[in-house]
Amino acid sequence: MRPKTVQTAPDVGADGSPSKFLTPSRIAVLVLVALGLVFIFENTHSVRIRLLVPVVTMPLWGALLITAVIGGLAGAYLVRRRPPRSR
Template identity: 60%
Template sequence: MARTGPDHKARTPFLSRPGVRRAVPFVLITAVALIFIFENRSSVEIRLLVPLVTMPLWGALLIAWGLGMLACVFTVRRRSNRHSQRPR
């Protein structure tokens, strides 16, 4: 028998939830990026404007990935703040 009382809430399937739908591509891309980063273990020379630095390639890729994630967070936060303001 189906429940129709006030305490019954319709359940949304797990993969249909908005938070999950946004998180799944992020998790997949992050997993692939981290696998790629840690598979590249050779040392390389990197020029940082003036100094020439020798470091593992995975370190440079990890730094670039982290800066990209930071830029993404600021972009998404800025976009959501802009859309949440009401016109006066």
């Protein structure tokens, strides 16, 4: 015979407590991401950007989006590489 398993609703944890998916910090991050995307896509005019030697003309939203992605990747790398905290 199979042991009985407890089925819970998706928004309830195994111990019956509410799910911790939408914590205040995650909500804050989602709001900041939404505001950042609005800011990026509202700035659609073309700008000249100097990359060491060449001068590139591109939409400002593209430059902002590239910068945000590079910053997000760098932040994710640093968080992942953080040594474990000792207790």
